[in-house]
Structures are given as C-alpha cells and as structure tokens.
Amino acid sequence: MHAIIEARKIEKSYGSEGDGFIQVIAPMDLSIYPGEILAVLGPSGSGKSTLLRILTGLARPSAGEVIHHGHEVGGPCENVAIVFQSFALFPWLTVLENVAAPLKARGVPEAERNARSTKILDTVGLDGFENAYPKELSGGMKQRVGFARALVVEPEVLFMDEPFSALDVLTAENLRGELLELWQSHKMPTRAVFVVTHNIEEAVLLADRIIVLGKNPATIRTDFRVMLERPRERKDARFTELVDYVYRVLTRPDLAPAREPVTAPVPRAKPKYQMLPHAQRGAVAGLLEMLVDHNGRDDMYRLAAALSFEIDDLLPVVDSAVMLGFAKVEEGDVEITPAGREFAEADILRRKELFRAAALENIALIREITRSLAARPDHTLPDGVFEDLLDEHFSEEEAKAQLETAINWGRYAELFDHDSDTHQFFFPEETPAVSEPKADSD
C-alpha cells in the first residue's frame, strides 16, 4: 500500500551544531496510509505538535523530506486540513463564513460555497447556527465548527492537534464518538486521520495505529496496530491491557518497549546538569504521602487516577521524587525509598531539613549555586553565570525554566534566595547551618 504522506529521515533542531544545539526531533521515518486513524502519543514537550506541523508542511524539517504523493512538500500541503486545540476560529466571522473561508481561498463562487458549508454544518449537527458568531457558542460547538471547516475542503488527510483537550470530559467523549461515527460510515471523504494526543485512552479508543514518542529528542519508541474491533469498550480487558502497555512504554523511557521501535534511539552525551522536572515540591510531598497510604508502592496509572492527575502532569512529579532519592520507578510502578518515607512522615520543619539534604546531595545545579554563593565574599551571585552554563545544555527557554525550578526548590530548602530585580542569588536572612556540601560525586 502506498503512503499518502511519507516522512523520510526528518529531524528538527534549533541552534547550530556544537553551540546551543538542541534536537527536538531525532531523525525518524513515518508514513500515513490510506484508511487508517493514526494516533501519536507522547509526553508534553516531546515534539508531537512540531511533528504534525512538519507533516502538514506548515513547518520545514531541519533535515530529511516529506513526500506527498511522490512530490516533496515545500509549503503547506494541499488537500489536508487541521483541527486545532484552540479551535483557531476567526471570531469576527460567522459560523458559516468561518466554514466557507477555505472554499473562498480556493475561489469557489459564493452560492456553491454557502451550499457546501451549510451541508457540512448539518453533518456536524450545527444546522441553525450558521449566522452565530463563535463567541456565542460553547466549547464543544466551537470545535464542531472547527471540524466542519476542516471537512468542507474534503481533505485527503485530516490532521488533529489535541482536538479534544480544551473540552470538558463529557463533551470530548461525545465529539469523539461522533467523529468515529462519521469516519466509519464514510460520511467524510477523508482517507486518513492523524491525531496528536496525550490521552492514552483516547488514542486506544480512536486509532487503528498508535505511535508513542519519547522525548529529548523525539524518537519513535513504538509503532503498533490496534487490533480491537469497534465499537471499543473501555471495560474490555484487552482494552485496559493495551492502555497499560502504552502506559508502561510512556512511563519507562529507559526501558526498551516490548516491540522494536522503527528508529533506534540516538545515543546522546549525558549533560552535566540533570534536567530538573518542573514540579511543585508540594506535589512531590503529596505523591509521597499517597505512596505511604498505598503501602509504599503502586502502579503509576492508579496513582494518577487517585491524585486525579493526567499522566502527563504526574510524570514530572515522579521524576522529581526519583531525582531527590525519595522514590524509585520499577515496571511502571513507583516505590517509596526509606528517605522518602522519612520525609512523608516528618513534620514541616523536619521536611525542610530532609529536602535540603536531599537537594544538596542529588541536584547538581542546586549544589553548585549554594557552593558558589558560599564562596563569594558578599554572599551574592548574579544568576547570569548559571543561565549561561545552562544555555549550553538546554534551549534558552528551558534554561530559564530550569533556573526557575532550581530557585523554587532552593527557596523551599532555604539554601538560597533570588532577587528577580537585580538577578542575583543571595543567602536568606537566617542562613541555615549548612556544613560545606560534600564533594562532588560524579
């Protein structure tokens, strides 16, 4: 079978080789075949949306090529449509004008334009709303307009960028169902659907094929067909098993997936600084308490549900706990360490002390800041030094975020404070009696 869109060895990176170079997407091959719904899953920041933009021709890959029916894609693809997370409707156009806009761009005369748009609006259940403005509609109805606008051009491939994540749970479920119904009854002329999501159940519910991305940089970790017949039932044992499998792949970046990934992960030099996960330390404490309640060990999937977190939001919290030495991850389970247990059961002041010790011991960046600060005669230190250092390992934006997280943690540990006006680190007024931190262990 010939692919409709085929990406060959595409990669995306920013900055020049050597200096400040970050790779967002490692070289990967990916094809979209007729007749399939392809779901791409990945943690946030894994470059899913960038991938979508490269495949549609909105963005250019840094290397490699995208082939659409045998031709290399140079600009936005013809014959594809995108449904956006934020709907991306034009608020000053009526529903009808919004849906007719792509036809107008193709030079379709007004009468035909309106007829076709009205027909599509009927299909998505919006008849009677032609003359409303988007701001008068609910979120679900807005996304229906988004679908209508995408379908009116009869796209060969329908791309969707987290189309349901801005909607409430029930509305999303409803829309997903209707989309499947349209797809299965061939009421839309679309030959393939490409959906980016971070919701595992959504992927398993919709897709014929699922691709799971790993991050930093994005690589294809697994690519498999979903053999469940439709309609799919969430309570079906095979459904939950599949969801569990995807969870395991997602949550264990170090573990090779059960099936062979299409592209082997590219080995990378270990950065001098670990990447700090951007988690609130309050959430870390919450996770540890929850683990104590769950006898010290639990499945990440269940923990996420118990904490009512998306798995995406839980991952950085778990990463933080692991990095601080408070928890371990095994087989998709999180297990509390003795240090973690001590922390969870301590009172507020003791927790601070434990956190301080753990941060100094385990987090290179925090250790470095504290040590440099202690070495300065006036006990102040411009943060630019560290920003420059971090810039070598992370993108500029990420370097800022890293510093922010370090400041956040350092403040809680009362190791140092930061003045955002003067851009300086300084010791908090009551300097904790920290003994000179232990020698670097790496």
Place this chain on the structure above:
Amino acid sequence: MSLRPLFSRDIIGERTWSLLLDLAVFAALIAGIEGLTVIMRYWFGAVTPAAHISQSPRALPLYAFYSVVRIAVAYVLSLLFALAYGYIAAYNKPIEGIMVAVLDILQSIPVLSFLPGVMLAMVALFPTRQLGVELGAILLIFTGQVWNMAFSFYASLKSIPRELREAARIYGFGKWQRFMQLELPYGAIGLVWNSMVSVAGGWFFLMACEMFVLGKRDFRLPGLGSYLQTAADMGDNGAIFWGVGVMIGVILLIDQVVWRPAIAWSDKFKFEQVEGSAQPRSVVLNLLRRSNVLERFRVAVMAPLTERISVRAARRHAISETPPPPPSHGRMVAAMIVGALLGGTILYAVVAAMVALKTLSGAEFTTTLAAAGATFARVLVSLLIAAVWTIPAGVAIGFNPKLARVAQPFAQIAASVPATALFPVLLLAIVRLGGGLGVGSIMLMLLGTQWYVLFNVIAGAMAIPTDLREVADVFRFPRWDRWRTVILPGIFPYLITGMVTASGGAWNASIVAEYFHFRGQTLQTFGLGAQISSASDAGNFHLLLLSTVVMAGLVVCVNRGVWRPLYRLAQTRFKLEA
C-alpha cells in the same frame, strides 16, 4: 429576519422610519457631492497662500468645512500609510528592526519640524494652484497623525495568535484573503482607538498647521484653526467664543457620527472566546444598519464587487502557488545596490546636517540644551499633576460602576475638546490674572494629555479582580495598605501605558504651548518647543534642525531608558493573569 407583523399599522411605523432614514442618506449623498465640488473649485483655483481670514461668524461653516476636509484627507492618508508601513515592517525580517526604529524616531519629532520641508516641497510642486498649499497643510496634519497608527497595526500583526495564522496557511488563504479575514480584523480595534487619538491630535495642531510664517512668507489657509488664531491675535473675544463653540460642536458631532459607530462596529473584532458583558452601542450605527438604501447598495454593489475581487485574488493565488524561486543572483545584487544608494543618501544627509549645524554658535548649542531642560521639567510637572489627580479620580470611577456610567461620557467629551480650542480662553484668564506662559504652557500640556492617564487608570481599576478587593476588605487592610498592595500594583500596567502616551503628547504639545501669537504680539517662554516654533517662524532652519534633533533624541532616550523598562516590568511582574 423579523417576525411577520400582525397589523398593517406596524408596517407603516417601520416604513416611515426607514423612509426618513433613506431620505437622510440621500441628503448626505447630495451634500457630499456639493462639498466635493466646492473643495475641487477651491483646490484647483489660483493660489492664495495668505488668505484674508474673516472674523464674521457667518464665515465659520465654510471654514469648519475646509478644516474637516483637511483633517479627513490627512486621516485617510495616515490610514493607508499606516497599513502599508505596518504590513511591510511586519513581513520583511531584514528591514523590520530599522523600520520600527525609524517609526520610533519619527514619532518623537514635533509637527512643526516637518513644516518647512513639507510646505516648500508642496508649494514647489503646484506653484499655481491652491492645491500645493493645501497639500502642505494636509501633510503636516498627516505627520501628527500617522505614526501611532502605523505602530498599532504593526503590533497587531505581530501578535496574531499562532494557530490562527496556521489555520490561514493550511486552508490556503492568499494574501488578499489573509488581509481581509485575518490581519485587518485583528488590527481593527487598535486602529479605531488610535485613529481617535490621532484625529484628536490633528485638531490639537490645527492652528499651527493652518496659519504660520515661514521666514518671509506668510501662510494663512481659510479654516477653523486660522480663524481662532486670528481671533486670538486680535483679541476679538466674540470671535473666539464663536470659533471655540463651532469647533467643540464639530468635534462632538464627529464623535457621535464617526467614532461611536466605529467603536460599536469594531466590537465584533474583539478577539475573545466568550461574549463580554458590556458592549459599546451607537444609535447612529443602528440607524445606518436599518437604512434600506445602504442595505441595497451593499447587496447590489458592494457584495458582488468584493466577491469578484476575492475570487480573482484566490485564482491568482492558486496559479502562483508554485513556490517562489530562491532570490536570484541578480536580485541580490539589485537589493545591495538599492541598499548602498539608500545608505549613501542617508550618510550624505547626515554629513550635510552636521555641516549645517557647524554654522551655529556655541551659545546657541548651550541655549538649546538649557531650553530642552526647561521643557523637560515642564513635561515632568504636567505628568506629575496628571498622575496626582487622575489616579484617585480614576480609581474612584473604576471601582464604582454607577459613577462610571455618569462620569465617563463627560470625561470623553472633555477629552475630545482640543486643548488649543480652549487655549485662547485659558490664556486670557492667565494674562488677566498676571501669570506668564511658563505656567500656562504646563496647563496646556495638561489639558491635552491628562485624559490618556485618566482613561487608562479607569480601565485598570475596572480590571482589578473583585476577589483581590474582597481580600482587602476581609482582612481589613488599612487605607494605605490597600493602595500599596492591591490598587497601585493592579493599575500599574495601565498607568504606565497612559503615562507613555501622555509624555509623548506633552512633548509634542510644547511647541504650541510655549509660543503663541496673541493680540498682535508673541507670547513665549523659555523652552525647546518655543525655540522650534520661533526658529520655524524666522526661517532659521539650522536652529530648527538642532532643536528637532535634540528633542527627538531626548524623547527616544526617555522612551528607551525609562518607559520601556517600566513597561516590561508592568508586563511581567504586575500582569494580572487568570
């Protein structure tokens, strides 16, 4: 679509209403044609650079008409220029930085500094027709209106949300459709508000633009500004009264007929996902929307026309869809030659300017710097006074919706009355009380600029979330703490926005505030504005150049050194986010 009326009487009611409306629209059309012939006859008539300005109130309607036409033409030119400049700056990466910097500098150059160049060029272009002089005056007004509009459109283009842009790209919008359905609507609100500010500025400088001396040549164009100026010159209180009255009337009329409808209409371009509670309304707009004639015109002429344009543009876009060839060698060379020529011209102009400045004496340099200091001090004082009264007043209005409903229309009317219209009256009072222009000029700056601060403070106070105010109530914050922790930080971004605008306005106002012809003599006080005005009057172009460079430099420095950091602070630390 309306419900079918039950009784025929209901139909009669509706019919008569719209018949009257249609008659009004027709009358307006006929008046427009008549106005056009009057203007054309005047413009293409023989040139009279220094017209006799009648002091009779009966001359006022025609004068008002001439002034309105000047401002309107200047405004349309400004709008077109602003759209083009903003568009080019936003879409041409290599020259974007330069274009924005140029805008920044041009914005800080006062109107009068453009006067000699613009006027002499236009008169030379049409030496035998009134058109030359008229175009000169129009271009002067244009230079006072255009920059902030260009900046607004540029900023709008740069802030279009990414996904909207992507939607336009993936659905294959051509340039025309993208402009009509994305860029222009997105920039509309900013353009409307900046248009109001610009036109108010046009009224402010009307006197300076309609009547001035350029070396030995006397320019006097029939209009409201020259009428007021002559009246003030001769100390004719009756004429001043009539002139001010007509000016205020015209401004209020324009406010109702043009700006209110424009604001109400532009509300649909607000980029919001949910409908706001308070929507601006305009009676005139509602009436226009109900007019049969306009509706027929729209259906029969406008709609097919725009449809044809858009279909043709779409087809052309589809043909040119093949990716543009990479810039060829020849084009690169051509661009480099053009760049070199441009750079050479600029370099030559700078050298010429330096040579010109060398003819000035050292004393003139020191005086200029001292004058700059004096004007700077006045700008500061006027800003301070504006802040001192507008912050408490604005917060009081903003926190109290009832008060806001009553006070806002008054404030808006007060703000739309140009300070220069009131200036003769104010000056009479000051002269009578024995004060000098030193104080008077601060008052004039204040008259023109305090409204920007007031409106922004009101908006800021309204934007403070109720929860924050309730926190202050629940914990019984003392008055000072309440101001320090809730109110001042809450209004800070708005206050800064208002102060930036006010500061620019005050600098510009100094050229009319510090130098004034009154009862046959020239009242002036020591300052940079006065120096620019007198240098222009005396035809001392070298001193004019020096003063302009100093003023522009000072304004740009203050903008970069003071306002921009404060603005950034407001955008980061004091931004109220949901």
